[in-house]
Amino acid sequence: MGRQVISGNAAQAHAARLARVQVVSAYPITPQTTIVETIADFVASGELPAQYVKVESEHSALQCVLSASALGARTYTATSSQGLLLMHEVLHWAAGMRAPIVMGVVNRAVAPPWSLGSDHADTMSQRDTGWIQFYAESNQEVLDTVLLAYRLAEDPAVRLPAMVAEDAFYLSHTFEPVEIPSAGEVDRFLPPRDARAVLVPGRGLRLGSFTGPVEYVQFRRQVADAMERVPAVLRNVEREFEEITHRHHGGPLSTYRTDDADTVLVTMGTATTTARGVVDQLRAEGHRVGLAKLRVFRPFPAEELRALADSVGRMGVLDRSFTFGEHGAAATEVRGALYGAPRRPSVSSYLGGLGGRDITPGLVRKVYRSLESGGSELPTWVDLLPEEAPAHG
Amino acid sequence: MAKLTIPAEEYMYPGHAACPGCGAALAMRLLLKGLGPRTIVSMPACCWTVIATPYPTTALATGLLDHPIEATGASISGLRAAADAMGLKDLEIVGFAGDGGTADIGLQSLSGMLERRTDAIYVMYDNEAYMNTGIQRSGSTPAGAWTTTTPVAGASHGKPEPKKDVMGIVRAHHPVYAATLNPSFPEDFLRKVERARGLHGPRFLHVFSPCPPGWKYSSERTIELGRLATDSGIFPLYEVGEDGVLSITRRGGALKPVAEYFRAQGRFAHLTEAEIAAIQAAARANWERLLRLATPPPA
Numbered sequence: 001m002g003r004q005v006i007s008g009n010a011a012q013a014h015a016a017r018l019a020r021v022q023v024v025s026a027y028p029i030t031p032q033t034t035i036v037e038t039i040a041d042f043v044a045s046g047e048l049p050a051q052y053v054k055v056e057s058e059h060s061a062l063q064c065v066l067s068a069s070a071l072g073a074r075t076y077t078a079t080s081s082q083g084l085l086l087m088h089e090v091l092h093w094a095a096g097m098r099a100p101i102v103m104g105v106v107n108r109a110v111a112p113p114w115s116l117g118s119d120h121a122d123t124m125s126q127r128d129t130g131w132i133q134f135y136a137e138s139n140q141e142v143l144d145t146v147l148l149a150y151r152l153a154e155d156p157a158v159r160l161p162a163m164v165a166e167d168a169f170y171l172s173h174t175f176e177p178v179e180i181p182s183a184g185e186v187d188r189f190l191p192p193r194d195a196r197a198v199l200v201p202g203r204g205l206r207l208g209s210f211t212g213p214v215e216y217v218q219f220r221r222q223v224a225d226a227m228e229r230v231p232a233v234l235r236n237v238e239r240e241f242e243e244i245t246h247r248h249h250g251g252p253l254s255t256y257r258t259d260d261a262d263t264v265l266v267t268m269g270t271a272t273t274t275a276r277g278v279v280d281q282l283r284a285e286g287h288r289v290g291l292a293k294l295r296v297f298r299p300f301p302a303e304e305l306r307a308l309a310d311s312v313g314r315m316g317v318l319d320r321s322f323t324f325g326e327h328g329a330a331a332t333e334v335r336g337a338l339y340g341a342p343r344r345p346s347v348s349s350y351l352g353g354l355g356g357r358d359i360t361p362g363l364v365r366k367v368y369r370s371l372e373s374g375g376s377e378l379p380t381w382v383d384l385l386p387e388e389a390p391a392h393g
Numbered sequence: 394m395a396k397l398t399i400p401a402e403e404y405m406y407p408g409h410a411a412c413p414g415c416g417a418a419l420a421m422r423l424l425l426k427g428l429g430p431r432t433i434v435s436m437p438a439c440c441w442t443v444i445a446t447p448y449p450t451t452a453l454a455t456g457l458l459d460h461p462i463e464a465t466g467a468s469i470s471g472l473r474a475a476a477d478a479m480g481l482k483d484l485e486i487v488g489f490a491g492d493g494g495t496a497d498i499g500l501q502s503l504s505g506m507l508e509r510r511t512d513a514i515y516v517m518y519d520n521e522a523y524m525n526t527g528i529q530r531s532g533s534t535p536a537g538a539w540t541t542t543t544p545v546a547g548a549s550h551g552k553p554e555p556k557k558d559v560m561g562i563v564r565a566h567h568p569v570y571a572a573t574l575n576p577s578f579p580e581d582f583l584r585k586v587e588r589a590r591g592l593h594g595p596r597f598l599h600v601f602s603p604c605p606p607g608w609k610y611s612s613e614r615t616i617e618l619g620r621l622a623t624d625s626g627i628f629p630l631y632e633v634g635e636d637g638v639l640s641i642t643r644r645g646g647a648l649k650p651v652a653e654y655f656r657a658q659g660r661f662a663h664l665t666e667a668e669i670a671a672i673q674a675a676a677r678a679n680w681e682r683l684l685r686l687a688t689p690p691p692a
């Protein structure tokens with residue numbers, strides 16, 4: 001199809017179409033809706049010969065694709081915010097059942113108060129469910145990552161569900177040029193699902209079951225081991241994807257101008273694009289700054305972070321959500337990953353862009369300035385209005 | 394000459410973990426005899442999660458999929474969608490859920506499944522309480538019944554509210570087939586399963602499932618209690634086709650008094666003569682309402 005100017009949501013839908021998903025089920029929620037509407041058009045026009053089950057809730061949407069996956073189908077769903085929270089119970093089931101579902105998530109603030117703005121609280125609340133988590137920076141990355149996610153999720157060494165998150169409106173409803181691969185290219189990269197270890201009609205096989213403590217731990221360990229195999233499989237899958245499409249998005253922790261940097265900021269999603277521009281400006285002004293994009297949050301790329309920390313004096317982490325009683329989820333995890341590292345830079349936590357507040361170049365500059373002047377132990381809200389008293393220092 | 398209508402084949406193994414006299418175990422056994430091996434059973438949390446025996450064993454010779462308690466309707470929609478997408482033919486998709494998982498927490502996904510016309514059979518085995526969690530009341534618990542959350546003490550005299558009319562709710566969705574079944578009448582049970590099996594679209598089976606520990610009676614009386622429930626009009630047997638025509642499938646002579654059924658169960662032991670008389674009146678009114686709905690109307 002070549003190059004088209006499309007939204008992040010359209011990129012999700014095109015990826016599902018190209019992946020030849022067999023069962024789709026979804027429930028509408030802003031700003032996810034145009035994904036499921038576009039897929040409905042693809043199904044109606046025959047471009048995507050899938051079963052599309054329109055359900056009465058997100059809980060049912062995820063269960064519907066989970067059961068379809070248990071019978072061996074390739075499945076897709078998409079949601080956002082409250083919908084993802086409602087899925088929470090089934091998220092655990094999907095990972096525990098080793099169902100390679102791929103789900104698009106449009107990162108949106110959770111209520112109350114109602115807000116449609118971009119915010120990572122929805123997906124951050126699902127960190128511990130056993131899903132692989134990708135955060136995309138551009139619409140191209142959205143499309144490519146959904147395709148990568150299917151290969152990764154269905155790999156026999158992995159067999160875990162994966163969510164591909166995109167920031168509300170900054171990607172979901174923003175149009176960008178996207179290279180849409182041909183069906184032939186995608187078919188070469190992504191063959192039909194090899195559905196072993198699923199329900200077989202006519203056989204007495206139980207999927208799910210119940211156990212005592214011995215087998216329970218064994219099953220949980222298998223999920224943990226599968227998660228551990230993700231980085232190696234992802235490396236191979238990204239290499240193959242690059243051979244076919246000539247695109248590579250930089251692994252789980254994608255770095256920019258970090259080689260000789262003494263100060264590095266860690267970002268997720270669209271804040272990265274803004275920060276990249278700021279890095280270029282600051283570099284031109286003589287600052288030794290760099291950037292690292294957390295592209296995969298689960299499994300957490302601790303090894304890559306430790307390698308990066310080896311040469312860096314100060315790190316900052318910009319979180320687009322708040323963990324009550326703690327601070328930024330990504331900051332906490334970065335600190336955790338570096339605690340045992342041979343060299344430990346200081347790690348400062350910044351919070352910004354919650355509920356759809358814009359992360360502007362000015363804000364990112366402020367963060368780098370704060371970092372260069374030593375950073376702070378306590379979390380810093382970077383985008384408070386003058387009249388909003390800072391929660392901390 | 395009467396022909397034996399119960400298939401000899403077994404798709405439920407004798408090694409299961411139900412209590413002796415469990416109506417739900419009988420229900421599954423008869424159901425699978427009628428459906429055969431190309432069946433996938435989709436099951437929420439309920440007594441049957443345990444009856445089916447722990448990993449790595451299973452009590453069923455068919456596929457069995459576990460899922461959250463409120464998700465049966467969604468699960469069978471997904472299974473059918475996958476079967477259609479993958480070209481798997483002649484597969485019977487069955488949701489097998491308890492009354493709590495159906496009438497209460499799973500009512501939304503049941504309604505969704507019926508409304509989107511999923512081609513599957515939804516079975517509600519009705520033991521009239523949350524048994525797996527220790528006999529708490531459900532929407533399907535009948536008025537007057539003792540449960541651990543409707544105790545008999547002080548001002549509390551068992552469940553004050555009447556039983557939820559799940560068949561009424563289901564019928565309002567106009568499924569292709571809905572029926573009440575009782576393992577105490579196996580020929581009628583199998584005939585209904587076979588009728589359901591020959592149809593496409595949403596089908597609903599409401600199965601009476603006596604539960605000795607939950608209802609407080611001794612386990613050898615399950616079949617007898619089931620017969621009493623139907624013959625006293627507490628659990629009438631009927632079926633409704635896609636055209637909405639309701640047929641009563643067991644019409645004894647006069648209804649037996651409900652007292653015999655109630656007096657056989659410890660969960661009703663506290664009921665006074667006056668309370669039983671009120672239940673008798675309600676049961677008769679319910680039966681007469683059903684007769685008015687039935688086609689052809691009684692002579």
Ligand SMILES: Cc1ncc(C[n+]2csc(CCOP(=O)(O)OP(=O)(O)O)c2C)c(N)n1
Nearest residue numbers: 438439440462491492493494522523524525
């Ligand atoms: C979301 C959720 N809430 C509560 C439970 C606990 N639970 C497990 S089985 C059960 C009882 C179900 O009752 P019913 O559907 O009538 O089946 P029965 O146990 O009587 O066979 C409950 C409440 C659960 N598994 N999941």
Ligand code: SF4
Nearest residue numbers: 411412415440524604
């Ligand atoms: S508690 Fe009741 S429903 Fe559960 S297994 Fe025992 S008899 Fe059957």
Ligand SMILES: [Mg+2]
Nearest residue numbers: 491492522523
């Ligand atoms: Mg019950």
